[in-house]
Amino acid sequence: MPHPNAPLTETGRLRLARCVVDDRWPLRRAAERFQVSPTTAWRWADRYRRFGEAGMRDRSSRPHTSPRRLPTRTERRIIKVRVLKRWGPARIAYLLGLNPSTVHRVLTRYRLARLTHLDRATGAVIRRYERAKPGELVHVDVKKLGNIPDGGGHKILGRAKGTRNSTASAPIANNRNTKRSKRGYAYLHTALDDHSRAAYTEILADETKETATAFMARALDHFTSIGIGIERILTDNGPCYKSHLWRDLLQDNHIKHKRTRPYRPQTNGKVERFHRTLADEWAYARPYRSERERRDAFPAWLHWYNHHRGHTALGGNPPATRVPNLTGQYS
Template identity: 80%
Template sequence: MPHRNAPLTETGRLRLATCIVEDGWPLRRAAERFQVSPTTAKRWADRYRESGVAGMADRSSRPHSSPRRTPSRTERRIIKVRLARRWGPARIAYLLGLNPATVHRVLSRYGLARLTHLDRATGAVVRRYEREAPGDLVHVDIKKLGNIPDGGGHKVHGRARGSRNSTASAPIANNGTGPRTKLGYGYLHNAVDDHSRLAYTEILADETKESAAAFWRRAQAFFTAAGVTVARVLTDNGSCYRSRLWRQTLTDAGIVHKRTRPYRPQTNGKVERYNRTLMDEWAYARPYTSEQQRRDALAGWLHTYNHHRAHTALGGKPPASRVPNLTGQYS
């Protein structure tokens, strides 16, 4: 296909060539008429004589031979290392004494998948899926997060002073005679809908079965209010999700419980990716001066995520675009 500034399309080339070959126009007169150089006019006329109308189509600019192309033996070595060790172009290049750009060209030439598209354990291409409707599957997981001391931690004051501030903020146990207690952790209980990526998050004090079951009851109420009927829940094999209380909570709600294979967090990848987004865009997005300040920011961030944040898996639209009644206007 000709570029946007090309003076001749395929139809224009054919008219130029027929004027020269069939009508007997001089090269210079034809070139002036079609506003091209005499050399260009001669090229299209010669192609018309050689191949007729078919010769007016664009041809590949690839050379007939490439004497400086990477030898086949080197290409085979590159592919062998990639398949055996699943390394990127830079590491392969250092091992084989090549330029990383050369290795990248070879991998691209043979259509080898990017490492981000591979399962690191097996080397197989990751099969991505998406349920057809909201509620068909909800991913649930827990993310452990260290609490921020009053006055701010190392992100505010630096490592040295931040560590002292963290210790000073913790009360001393045993009436002042024992060691300082730790600040502890918050546990982010997260639920993400597979189809819409609609998310619900709470920060709780622990990850016990009682907390997990209570969280799910509130999460289900959130999804129900948004017009989403949950049919299945997928979790990892944490102790709270293997408990009788968790199983009974889902059974009473008519929900099927699925668990991932052991040591295979990729199966629950959507909520794992949500955890990373949560850390990058909320937990560590700015230097908070207290744990309460960070927790107060969660509700606003969660609203932005569900209603306004462009999601790459949804074509740049927010989860609200795939949920029938997230705003509650049809209740």
């Protein structure tokens, strides 16, 4: 395809070349007639003499030879390290004494999958999936966050005074006699719909079977209120999800329970990714002066996530676009 600003199309090149070769026009006259340089007129005329009409087509700008290209043996070493160790370009380059950009070009040329698309344990390409309708599968998990002491943590007070679990008025962190009051943890229980990515999250005090089951009961009521009937729930192998209390709740609501394989958190990756987004954009997005201040900011963030934040898996649209009845929740 010719450049949009090119003065000659393939037809124009052919006319120019025929004027010079067949009609024996002088180069300068032909160049002036077709508004190109004499050098350009000579090039197309020469191609016409050698290749005929086929020579008027665009050619690849790739050089015939690449004397500075890496030897095949070095490329094979790069691929071998990538496959066996699953390292990125920087670590491979350090090991083999190469430039990271060179390693990256080799990996791209051989179309090796990105590390984020591979299973960490086996190296197999992760199979992406998405359920066809809301409620067909809901991912459930718990995210644990350390509570922020009153007065702020190290992001407010600095490392010397704001170390983890220390009070705002602690003298100095490196004093071994300093008594630290443990602030404990916040447990974020989340139920996330696979199809729409709509999330329901509560900040609770623990992750016991009673707490997890009570949360799930409220989550079921929430999803029912927005028109989503849950058919299947996917969790990890946490004790709270193996209890009879949890089992009875799902059986009473005719919901199938699926659990991930041990040590395979990527199976429940959608809710894991949501918790990472939650941590980046809410929990650690700005320095909070207390745990209460952070928790007070959470409902507004969750509303923004469900209604306004564009999701890459949804074509840049928020989850609310896939759940019409979600409008008005968390307002």
